[in-house]
Amino acid sequence: MIADDARVSDETLIGRIAAGDPSAFDRLVRRHQAAVYRFARAAAPVDGDAVEILRETFLAARRAASRHRDETSARPWLLSLARQTIDRRHPGSRETDLTSLRELARAAGWQSGEDGAVDESGPAVEAAFAALPPEDREILTLCDREYLTVDEAARVTGLPDAAVRTRLHRARLRLLARLKEGAGAG
């Protein structure tokens, strides 16, 4: 196994990959593979597709290394390549969310006059997250797990900033509703 050296920036590694250095490619893969895999599992509409998305993403990164332009971290770039891979493998799979914000908030208990318990245990959170639509899992992964900025998440998803903000808000409300359902069922 090649040890990663965090002092070598992503930018430097990508430059070396563009120059044909295979060890730089291995380092970049090892540095970001878990995050790309998490994103693929969250955003892919089909279970069991994540490994192939992961592979195609890094192959695309190697091909595109010479065109990559300066960014502090390669992660948003790699996640945008993963998003493009998902779109290629599942064209037209993105759902349009027609549920009103009020409906989502009411499903989460807003204006109910009741305090609802939120199940914060790890398994309950994992189950609630897994039960969300892929669009919600995707935006929560980008903004609340990978801590991308709205601008970065917009570049990954190809959505305008305003749409990213709206989708994030909706996803959080749906997650809350799921967590409360889990607490009610427990």
Place this chain on the structure above:
Amino acid sequence: MQDEQIVAGLHCGEVLADLSEHLDGRLSLDRAERIDEHLAGCAECRRLLDEVTAAVRVVRQLPEEPLPPEVEELLIESLHD
């Protein structure tokens, strides 16, 4: 079911629309202060903000599971084919 209301000059629906932005600190200072005034006088919106905050906190605390070793092995091999 409660009735939505106007508190501090803001309707509950307006506060609902801005809740995540408020949580993330992306609102202007003026807007954030107005939302806070509404929240101080509206138990339903305040509760929703607290609960959404909790939901965000727990999803952020989900463990960052490593790549399964068999996937890592398969990946490195296939990338060098």
